Amino acid sequence: MMRTWILPTLLVLSGSAVATGQVLTGSPGTAAALLLAFLALAGMDSPLIFPRSVDAQEAQRRSAVDGRPVVFWRPGCKYCIRLRIRLGRSARQLHWVNIWRDPAGAAVVRAANDGNETVPTVVVAGQPHTNPDPGWVREQLFPFA
Numbered sequence: 001m002m003r004t005w006i007l008p009t010l011l012v013l014s015g016s017a018v019a020t021g022q023v024l025t026g027s028p029g030t031a032a033a034l035l036l037a038f039l040a041l042a043g044m045d046s047p048l049i050f051p052r053s054v055d056a057q058e059a060q061r062r063s064a065v066d067g068r069p070v071v072f073w074r075p076g077c078k079y080c081i082r083l084r085i086r087l088g089r090s091a092r093q094l095h096w097v098n099i100w101r102d103p104a105g106a107a108v109v110r111a112a113n114d115g116n117e118t119v120p121t122v123v124v125a126g127q128p129h130t131n132p133d134p135g136w137v138r139e140q141l142f143p144f145a
Contacts, residue, residue, distance in 0.1 A: 007075075011042035041076075051092050056105035059095035063123070069140050070095045072109045072121040079131050080120045086134035093141050094122075 015038020022031035054062070059070045071094050073080035084091050097105040099117060109121045112128035122129045124140050 008042040011038050014038060015042070051094070051096050053096045053098040053101060055102045056097050056108050059097045059105075060123075062095050067125070068093055068095060069137065070097060070123040071137075072097045072099050072105050072123070073119050074098060074100045074117070077119050083120050083122075083132075083134050083137065087138060090138055090141055094137075 015035050018038070019031040019035040022028070022034060053073075056070075056072075062068070063070050071080075071083070073083075073096060075098065087094070097108075099106040099109055099119060106117055108123070108128075109117050109119060112121055112123075113130055118130050120131060122132050122137055122140075129136075
């Protein structure tokens, strides 16, 4: 649990330090822009944006039990962020796997995408779908919504 906050916290602290340095040298505009950039980067990996990730094996086990889709994602992916935001609260009903933290998850994605780590890859009923439309993913949750 604590590990999920390390990178976002370091990014916020680093951004604050860099911005403070810019303010002290007389560049408040640059400071604000840099701080916003660091905050955006921190948000991309924050547990506040993405539901808690599990490893691929656990996600696949849970999906076999409850039938809910598995989303393979990685921090910084604009398509993953788009999917997460467009799903809104229903995103918490999916099983999320961060492929940068789970080598088995990355292997699943490579197997589904001709060796590429293309995300988001959503697995529904054992079938992978690369970068699907968020509306379609929401429809896959209909029995669970």
